[in-house]
Amino acid sequence: MVKGTSIQLWDTPLRMVAIFDISEIVEKDKMIDFLxxxxxxxxxxxxxxxxxxxxxxxxxxxxxxxxxxxxxxxxxxxxxxxxxxxxxxxxxxxxxxxxxxxxxxxxxxxxxxxxxxxxxxxxxxxxxxxxxxxxxxxxxxxxxxxxxxxxxxxxxxxxxxxxxxxxxxxxxxxxxxxxxxxxxxxxxxxxxxxxxxxxxxNSKYFKTLKEKSKIKEKIKEGLKNDQFFLAFQKKVRLENQTPVVVGYEALVRWELNGQIIPPDKFIPIAEENGLIIEIGSYILQKVCSYLQKYNEKISVNISPKQFEDDLFVKRVINIINKYNINPNNLIFEITENILLENIDEAISKIKQLKNIGISFSIDDFGTGFSSFEYLKTLPLAELKIDKIFVKNVVDNSNDYAIVEAITKIGHIFDLKVVAEGVETREQLQILEEIGVDIFQGFYFGRPEIH
Incomplete structure (x- = not known):
């Protein structure tokens, strides 16, 4: 770029010219325009x-x-x-x-x-x-x-x-x-x-997404306003054909606008958006509050997201210390799929909590990728047979064989075997003959609200 101006020097008119190199400025302007x-x-x-x-x-x-x-x-x-x-x-x-x-x-x-x-x-x-x-x-x-x-x-x-x-x-x-x-x-x-x-x-998917978003916000409000509560389902064993309660499974319930929302309507959504971690902590605190008053064995479901959380062990220990309860009264139920994500990390977390007294149970055994390896490695206390196998155990030879096999596997590894979904006397008799140790289901009554 060239700039000039006229000047007088000793009465002589002169033209002063300055030459500037502005290539760098031009390049910068080009770069700004490009960006x-x-x-x-x-x-x-x-x-x-x-x-x-x-x-x-x-x-x-x-x-x-x-x-x-x-x-x-x-x-x-x-x-x-x-x-x-x-x-x-x-x-x-x-x-x-x-x-x-x-x-x-x-x-x-x-x-x-x-x-x-x-x-x-x-x-x-x-x-x-x-x-x-x-x-x-x-x-x-x-x-x-x-x-x-x-x-x-x-x-x-x-x-x-x-x-x-x-x-x-x-x-x-x-x-x-x-x-x-x-x-x-x-x-x-x-x-x-x-x-x-x-x-x-897809407008239908969009509608579903909006519904999920609404439920997510309502879950947040529900946690804030203490709308969630627990129902306890009996776990029983038979002594001379007489049911004896050996513990309970804590089941979360949600009351919204006077209606009880089933867990399958909100738990998957909470799992998707991470709110399940907060719900899990909320449930554990409710259980620990209950255990301050009653000396019972309580099983608590632990979701995959909750278990995978880096702070899971720390959260559990903090809650137990806060309520000053006996950790030996807690059984954590986890699914097989949790173990597949990172077996080494799973073993580490389970052992840390086992060391303070918490027992672990494999829930819905047989519905995932069952492996003898983790049964041999992990310090487990229970195997739970999913209700889909219990439902037709009386009439279906395949279901009978599966229940029998799971029971034998559990006993080989010195684990208690629990059957879920027991609804009839015939189911109970067959399961007892097979050798199942503990039973759950509506046959023993509906979950009790506390």
């Missing part, structure tokens, strides 16, 4: 530009009653790639994915990186026929997924990935915020449970 519209790592458009672009084209879709599609793309388990392979490899992988996206999408489409491992793809189809858009989107998403999931070789490392895609259709009179939300919900649906799926936005 305002593009993702620095991949070179794709960023979220800001993507939203501005959609806001410009959206009115045209509404005015002319046209349809298009919005894809929300996510790399499954990308965090693990960063943690195991390193963040540098993760960044290089994102660059390669961006390259494949650029070469695969149509010219009329717009692709942006909007999060760590998330991309938005706007398919600017301008199509009158909604069904055609849906068919195209399904077919193209399949091709795109196949292309993005081909093997990557980065720094001599072979990397396989899977992709989840949520699709929302752009429709006349649909606002941008709702469109983005629909694509996000479709992606959430795609990643739920199995991941690696292509899912269109």
């Amino acid at each position: 305002s519209n593009y993702d620095f790592l991949t070179g794709l458009y960023n979220r800001k530009y993507f939203l501005e672009f959609i806001q410009e084209v959206f009115p045209y879709y509404s005015t002319h009653s046209l349809y298009g599609a919005l894809f929300f793309i996510d790399i499954d388990n990308f965090r693990e790639i960063n943690e195991i392979r390193g963040y540098e490899v993760g960044d290089l992988l994102l660059k390669e994915i961006a390259k494949r996206l650029k070469t695969t999408v149509r010219k009329e489409s717009l692709i942006a990186r909007v999060g760590g491992d998330e991309f938005l793809l706007f398919c600017d189809l301008k199509e009158k026929d909604r069904e055609k858009v849906r068919i195209f989107s399904s077919s193209f998403a399949g091709r795109l997924k196949k292309e993005l999931e081909k093997l990557y070789v980065i720094d001599d490392q072979e990397i396989n990935i899977t992709i989840s895609i949520g699709i929302a259709l752009i429709e006349p009179n649909l606002d941008i915020a709702l469109l983005l939300r629909q694509a996000d919900i479709a992606l959430y649906n795609a990643k739920e449970n199995r991941k690696s799926r292509i899912i269109f936005f």
Whole structure:
């Protein structure tokens, strides 16, 4: 850049010229402009530009009653790639994915990186026929997924990935915020449970999600307002054909607006969003409060999320100390699936709590991936036979054989065997003949509220 000015020197007019090198400033301005519209790592458009672009084209879709599609793309388990392979490899992988996206999408489409491992793809189809858009989107998403999931070789490392895609259709009179939300919900649906799926936005799923969200908020209120309470189901053994109570299982109940909400309506939702940890602590405190007054053996169900929590052991010990109860009166019921997640960590937690006096029971034995290895390794006290095997034990030879086998296995490892779901005298007689030690079920009465 050149700047000049006129001056007088000893009555002589002169022109003074200054030359500035502003290449660095120009480069900075270019960089600022680039960063305002593009993702620095991949070179794709960023979220800001993507939203501005959609806001410009959206009115045209509404005015002319046209349809298009919005894809929300996510790399499954990308965090693990960063943690195991390193963040540098993760960044290089994102660059390669961006390259494949650029070469695969149509010219009329717009692709942006909007999060760590998330991309938005706007398919600017301008199509009158909604069904055609849906068919195209399904077919193209399949091709795109196949292309993005081909093997990557980065720094001599072979990397396989899977992709989840949520699709929302752009429709006349649909606002941008709702469109983005629909694509996000479709992606959430795609990643739920199995991941690696292509899912269109579904209004029924959206309704279910809203219901879950409402229940989540009500659970929070319920915990705050002490709406949860316990019912105790008897655990009995037979002495000369006479039932003798040897303990109880604590079952959580929730009273909302004068109605009792069944556990299967709120426990899975609490498990999904992590509230089960708070509910679990709440239940344990209620049980410990009960044990301050009564010298009974109480079984408490421990959820997978609760058990996996890093602070699980510390929370339990703190609650026991707070209520100053005898830990020998507590039995924690866990499922086999908990043990499969991380057997070494499970053994460590069980042994720590066993050392202070808490016993452990394997709940629903036979319904998961049963392994003799953990029966041999873990300091367990009980095996509980699931009620699905007890229900038809009188008439079904397969169920009879399963119950008999579980009972023998339990006794080999010196464990008490408990049968759940006993409802008839015939079931009780058969189970006793097989050698089951302890029985639970409506035959001995409904759970008692305390």
